[in-house]
Amino acid sequence: MHDLAQQIVSGLAQGSIFASLALALVLIYRAMGIINFAQGELAMFTTYIAWQLVQMGLPLWLAFALTVLIAFAGGVLLERIVIRPVERANQLTVVIVSLGLFIAFNGLAGWFWGYIVKAFPTPFPTTPLQVGGVAFSAQDVGVIVVSVITLGLISLFFQKTKLGLAMRAAALYPDQSRVLGIRVGWMLALGWGLASAVGAISGIMIAPVVFLDPNMMQSVIVYAFAAAVLGGIESPVGAVVGGLVLGVVINLLGTYVDWIGNELRLAAALAIIVVVLVVRPAGLFGRVTVQRV
Amino acid sequence: MPRPSAGMVTRVAIAVAIVALLPLVVPSFLVFDLIYVAAYAIAILGLIILTGMNGQISLGHGAFMALGGYVVAVLAHRAGVPFWIGVPLAAIGSGIAGLLIGLVALRLAGVYLALATFSLAVATPSFLKHYKSITGGFDGLPLDPVQAPSWIPLDGQHWLYYVAWTVAGVLFLASALLVRGQFGRALRALRDNPIAAVSFGVNPYFYKTLAFGWSAVLAGVAGGFLAIPTAYVSPDTFTSALSITLLIGAVLGGISTFWGALVGGIVVEFLPLVAQQINAAAPSVVYGVALILVMMFLPDGIVGGVLRVTLRFRRPPPQPALESSTQPAAPIAVSPQPRE
Numbered sequence: 001m002h003d004l005a006q007q008i009v010s011g012l013a014q015g016s017i018f019a020s021l022a023l024a025l026v027l028i029y030r031a032m033g034i035i036n037f038a039q040g041e042l043a044m045f046t047t048y049i050a051w052q053l054v055q056m057g058l059p060l061w062l063a064f065a066l067t068v069l070i071a072f073a074g075g076v077l078l079e080r081i082v083i084r085p086v087e088r089a090n091q092l093t094v095v096i097v098s099l100g101l102f103i104a105f106n107g108l109a110g111w112f113w114g115y116i117v118k119a120f121p122t123p124f125p126t127t128p129l130q131v132g133g134v135a136f137s138a139q140d141v142g143v144i145v146v147s148v149i150t151l152g153l154i155s156l157f158f159q160k161t162k163l164g165l166a167m168r169a170a171a172l173y174p175d176q177s178r179v180l181g182i183r184v185g186w187m188l189a190l191g192w193g194l195a196s197a198v199g200a201i202s203g204i205m206i207a208p209v210v211f212l213d214p215n216m217m218q219s220v221i222v223y224a225f226a227a228a229v230l231g232g233i234e235s236p237v238g239a240v241v242g243g244l245v246l247g248v249v250i251n252l253l254g255t256y257v258d259w260i261g262n263e264l265r266l267a268a269a270l271a272i273i274v275v276v277l278v279v280r281p282a283g284l285f286g287r288v289t290v291q292r293v
Numbered sequence: 294m295p296r297p298s299a300g301m302v303t304r305v306a307i308a309v310a311i312v313a314l315l316p317l318v319v320p321s322f323l324v325f326d327l328i329y330v331a332a333y334a335i336a337i338l339g340l341i342i343l344t345g346m347n348g349q350i351s352l353g354h355g356a357f358m359a360l361g362g363y364v365v366a367v368l369a370h371r372a373g374v375p376f377w378i379g380v381p382l383a384a385i386g387s388g389i390a391g392l393l394i395g396l397v398a399l400r401l402a403g404v405y406l407a408l409a410t411f412s413l414a415v416a417t418p419s420f421l422k423h424y425k426s427i428t429g430g431f432d433g434l435p436l437d438p439v440q441a442p443s444w445i446p447l448d449g450q451h452w453l454y455y456v457a458w459t460v461a462g463v464l465f466l467a468s469a470l471l472v473r474g475q476f477g478r479a480l481r482a483l484r485d486n487p488i489a490a491v492s493f494g495v496n497p498y499f500y501k502t503l504a505f506g507w508s509a510v511l512a513g514v515a516g517g518f519l520a521i522p523t524a525y526v527s528p529d530t531f532t533s534a535l536s537i538t539l540l541i542g543a544v545l546g547g548i549s550t551f552w553g554a555l556v557g558g559i560v561v562e563f564l565p566l567v568a569q570q571i572n573a574a575a576p577s578v579v580y581g582v583a584l585i586l587v588m589m590f591l592p593d594g595i596v597g598g599v600l601r602v603t604l605r606f607r608r609p610p611p612q613p614a615l616e617s618s619t620q621p622a623a624p625i626a627v628s629p630q631p632r633e
Binding site for chain 1: 344348350352397400401403404405407408409411412413415416419420422423533537540541544572573574575576577578579580581582583584585588589592
């Protein structure tokens with residue numbers, strides 16, 4: 001039983017990281033109908049920035065905060081410079097541009113920091129937490145706490161602030177928003193900034209576990225895709241629930257089902273993506289869209 | 294499609310002559326690279342038919358190359374099957390897998406298909422590592438190096454070069470015959486306006502699945518020819534980067550014409566070799582930046598760009614030089630809209 005409780009908590013910890021990255025994907029999908037294939041690589045790149053700041057002698061939490069700010073600014077800039085020119089182009093073009101970002105940032109990270117795997121310091125204590133006789137890793141618990149705070153702040157921002165309301169309006173009704181004086185273009189750029197900031201948090205949270213290397217997010221982004229698809233790719237709540245469910249399920253499958261083990265976890269995520277898209281494309285929380293022909 | 298124009302015949306003849314004579318003049322290490330160019334060109338051709346002509350975005354064709362490569366390697370390693378039997382079997386196996394995945398792809402519109410195939414590409418190496426008893430797992434499988442038959446006065450490498458390019462030539466020709474006329478028109482119609490196409494009696498299930506299957510056949514053969522020159526396959530041969538490389542080749546070469554596959558094959562083989570001189574990471578950076586710039590300024594890739602420049606210096610031709618390039622890159626099939 002203790003073992004099961006531990007596995008569920010570490011599943012929730014992984015799941016909350018998937019949830020953060022999935023939320024980043026959903027933020028951009030809602031705003032522009034784009035799946036940003038580069039989301040994971042942007043998170044990886046900003047995590048390297050955090051590592052660099054720590055190397056330069058900054059305390060970890062300060063480096064963390066600075067990195068999130070840098071990620072935000074970088075996301076805004078990317079939208080303005082790279083995405084805006086192709087925003088109205090067809091889907092293939094947008095997919096290819098986001099793949100371009102994917103490869104470019106993967107290469108830039110390799111260029112600046114090399115391909116040798118680096119250890120990333122954990123911001124959490126290393127002694128396990130004892131709860132009711134079960135030892136939980138403080139890393140896991142810390143990741144869950146940070147993710148909950150992040151998701152809470154994002155949700156407060158969208159529900160309770162004027163800017164959040166304007167961003168939601170711009171995403172849902174771009175033309176009407178423009179009439180009301182909302183700068184829709186800037187709202188989209190802000191969305192990219194927020195998404196890349198959330199992505200940066202997920203990168204910093206997972207780096208102590210998977211270690212820092214330019215390809216560290218490539219499987220994580222697939223889990224995030226699975227989480228977003230499972231929850232319904234338009235639904236922020238769905239992304240969070242999807243992420244947590246996926247984290248626990250994948251962890252339990254990998255631990256208790258022998259023939260899946262470590263290597264087929266990714267395949268399980270792939271299976272979830274395909275099955276959900278085929279059986280119920282709207283996911284758990286998405287709206288079922290009816291298309292007029 | 295009208296009968297091939299005289300200009301087209303000339304261009305093809307020049308291309309064939311260059312391919313036939315090139316190994317006589319270039320150093321032998323380049324012959325090795327040129328075999329890979331053939332493999333990449335075949336795979337990219339499949340992507341041009343599937344994504345360029347039919348609008349189904351696949352970021353996972355590396356998985357079919359993996360299947361093809363491993364069919365050749367497993368048969369050769371475990372049963373001593375020679376590659377000239379292994380490669381056709383790879384084509385059949387990969388084609389069947391392609392038809393099956395094509396059936397699933399019918400349900401996934403536009404960007405969802407991209408997402409699912411991307412995940413397939415990322416998961417491929419872990420499948421290969423998991424089924425160790427067949428694939429040899431992490432260590433991969435060695436093959437016997439190819440030797441030319443005794444009646445042919447060529448070393449193994451030059452022999453393989455001519456075999457690979459002959460296969461490429463046959464597959465290009467077969468693809469050209471396939472997409473001329475009704476089949477090609479149906480593919481393009483389903484890409485540009487699926488509703489209108491269906492109203493005119495085009496069966497979307499038949500054509501889209503078949504396009505997926507044929508592109509998988511091409512990828513399977515290409516995967517075989519990726520494995521044979523090094524006489525070795527491993528999961529690292531078929532990473533997600535390979536799938537993305539194919540799309541890069543198609544986009545940079547020019548996703549709307551078959552010539553784009555040839556140019557794309559050359560680009561993805563040689564550009565990394567050149568860029569590596571700067572830095573190990575430089576090829577990725579160059580690829581990424583090139584993809585973005587091409588999408589912004591040169592949507593028809595290198596071939597499209599060259600065509601535009603040459604047309605400017607020529608008297609208005611009676612008809613466009615390349616039939617398929619007259620189609621603008623068109624919207625991909627409709628997906629659920631995020632906006633209300």
